[in-house]
Amino acid sequence: MAAALDIHPFMLSKWRKQVREGVLRGPAREVRVPPLREIRRPRAAVVQRRDLLAQDRGARAGDPRLGVILALQLAQKRARVTRLIREQQAELGAG
Numbered sequence: 529m530a531a532a533l534d535i536h537p538f539m540l541s542k543w544r545k546q547v548r549e550g551v552l553r554g555p556a557r558e559v560r561v562p563p564l565r566e567i568r569r570p571r572a573a574v575v576q577r578r579d580l581l582a583q584d585r586g587a588r589a590g591d592p593r594l595g596v597i598l599a600l601q602l603a604q605k606r607a608r609v610t611r612l613i614r615e616q617q618a619e620l621g622a623g
Contacts, residue, residue: 530537546552 530540533540543552
């Protein structure tokens with residue numbers, strides 16, 4: 529905790545001791561606890577979004593064509609890179 533606050537650990541223990549002894553006191557503040565419906569409404573949207581993403585991921589994973597398409601794209605990229613390397617080697621050898 530001290531590292532997160534960027535203070536020496538001794539200061540943190542000193543302040544804890546002062547709070548326990550009543551020497552150090554912060555200003556009183558009002559704590560607002562939101563009603564349960566305000567908490568659940570945003571959470572429901574997050575859960576719904578998570579479920580939609582999971583369904584989409586599952587649909588993609590079950591599609592065998594996707595694996596073939598990705599393999600073809602990867603092979604094409606490798607072929608291009610190999611061709612470029614050979615061209616550069618040929619230019620360096622000829623130069």
